[in-house]
Each structure stands twice: as C-alpha cells, then as structure tokens.
Amino acid sequence: MIENFKFNKKFGQNFLSDRNLLDAIVSDAQVENEDVLEIGAGAGALTESLVKSAKKVVSYEIDKKLTEHLAEIEKKYSNLKIIMQDALKLPIEEIEKNFEGEYHLVANLPYYITTPLIFKFLEETKRCKTLTVMVQKEVAERFSA
Numbered sequence: 001m002i003e004n005f006k007f008n009k010k011f012g013q014n015f016l017s018d019r020n021l022l023d024a025i026v027s028d029a030q031v032e033n034e035d036v037l038e039i040g041a042g043a044g045a046l047t048e049s050l051v052k053s054a055k056k057v058v059s060y061e062i063d064k065k066l067t068e069h070l071a072e073i074e075k076k077y078s079n080l081k082i083i084m085q086d087a088l089k090l091p092i093e094e095i096e097k098n099f100e101g102e103y104h105l106v107a108n109l110p111y112y113i114t115t116p117l118i119f120k121f122l123e124e125t126k127r128c129k130t131l132t133v134m135v136q137k138e139v140a141e142r143f144s145a
Contacts (some may be wrong), residue, residue: 029132039107060087
C-alpha cells in the first residue's frame with residue numbers, strides 16, 4: 001500500500017490488498033495469456049496480480065496523485081500500460097485502440113461508476129469477452145434482483 005496516501009472521496013476509492021483475494025479474482029477472471037483492460041488501477045495491487053498472468057494489461061486510473069506510484073509499477077512489467085485518464089469519459093473506440101482483438105475487463109469499481117461503466121461496455125462493444133468486476137454488496141444485490 002502507498003504510505004501516507006489520502007483517499008479521495010470524490011473517486012470512491014477502495015484499494016484491495018489481500019493477496020488471497022487478488023489471486024482469486026485473477027483466477028476467476030480466467031485471463032491467463034489474454035489481453036486485459038483494468039479500470040481503476042488504484043494502488044496497483046490488482047494490476048500487479050493481473051500482469052503476472054495476462055499477456056497484456058492496459059490499466060486506466062483517474063487519480064493523478066497515483067501517477068508516480070503507478071509509473072514505478074509500470075517500469076517493472078513489459079506487458080503493462082498505465083493510462084492516467086477517466087475511462088468512463090473516453091469513447092470505447094479510444095480504449096479499444098490498445099488491443100488488437102478481444103480482451104477481458106477486470107475492475108474493482110467504486111459505487112458511483114459501477115452502473116454507467118458496466119452498461120457502457122455491455123452496450124458499446126462486441127470485443128470485450130468478459131467482465132469481472134468487484135462491486136459493493138448493495139450494487140450486486142440490485143443487479144441480481
């Protein structure tokens with residue numbers, strides 16, 4: 001975890017750090033040797049778990065305070081590209097320029113972007129093979145109702 005990091009309420013940040021949980025997410029996402037789009041790199045814990053399994057990971061992060069930290073992680077992995085932009089505001093075509101073919105979306109989503117982000121990918125692309133997203137319990141219950 002990043003020392004002295006102050007979470008930004010505006011971004012609804014919730015960073016994962018439990019190694020067992022991170023490994024389970026990557027395993028469940030079934031991304032071995034696959035291209036992965038991660039929305040919300042955060043502190044990079046899930047990102048680092050993904051790059052160890054995936055062929056390629058492109059990760060978007062909105063919080064510019066994390067730029068330097070994520071740049072250090074990016075230097076360690078040749079199959080990782082970090083983009084410091086709001087993926088929700090970008091056209092799908094812009095995001096998909098990072099991939100030659102199909103890809104998997106993996107994300108630990110803050111409450112406020114969960115619905116718009118999921119529907120953006122469900123409605124606007126045919127190249128995203130799977131969505132593996134961690135959401136708040138209330139959001140999951142709403143989706144499954």
